[in-house]
Amino acid sequence: MEPITRGNETIVRVHGISQTQPLVDALADIWADAHPEFSANGEDGRTRGVDTFRRQINGHFRHGGFTLAAAYEAGTLIGFGYGFPCSAEYWYGEELLPHIPAEARENLMGLCEGAVRPGWQSHGIGTRLHHALVQAVSPRWTSLLVSPANTRGRALYNRLGYRYAGPYRNGDETYDLLIARVG
DSSP, X not given: OOOSXXXXXXXXXXXXXXHHGGGHHHHHHHHHHHOGGGOSSSTTXXXXXXHHHHHHHHHHTTSTTOEEEEEEETTEEEEEEEEEEEOHHHHHHHHHGGGSOGGGGSSEEEEEEEEEOGXXXXXXXXXXXXXXXXXXXXXXXXXXXXXXXXXXXXXXXXXXXXXXXXXXEETTEEEEEEXXXXX
């Protein structure tokens, strides 16, 4: 696809599944670089985190409308975000669904992952990726999960209009569920 956003030297492109599959190794490397909490070796180390990311993205390819926004600088992939249209039941789960406003249950995009290499963070790339993804998927609502400890990510999501909707439990982990109205 043609670049949908161009600024400075960074180009943001939108890719579908067939264009994303060959990029999984590069996406996993970016994800690992952006998540230093998984940089140590061992049970909770980089390998486990990267393996989990790979399983997750490969599992998400089965969703219709899967979309990747990728940022390139000088031809090198430096950041990404991906998501897909989904039902409120799928995204929020039975526990949170009753607490979600009725209007936020229709025309929903689940934003699954986003990461920018540390050297390129705080330069507006995450915002550009988010806008490109929302433009491509065209939802009325978008939602994501963020670790309560991820203060940088949370600050970005607050600037993008996301608001806390409740705690989301995934095994032993608890995340903040955030929702935003688009437009």
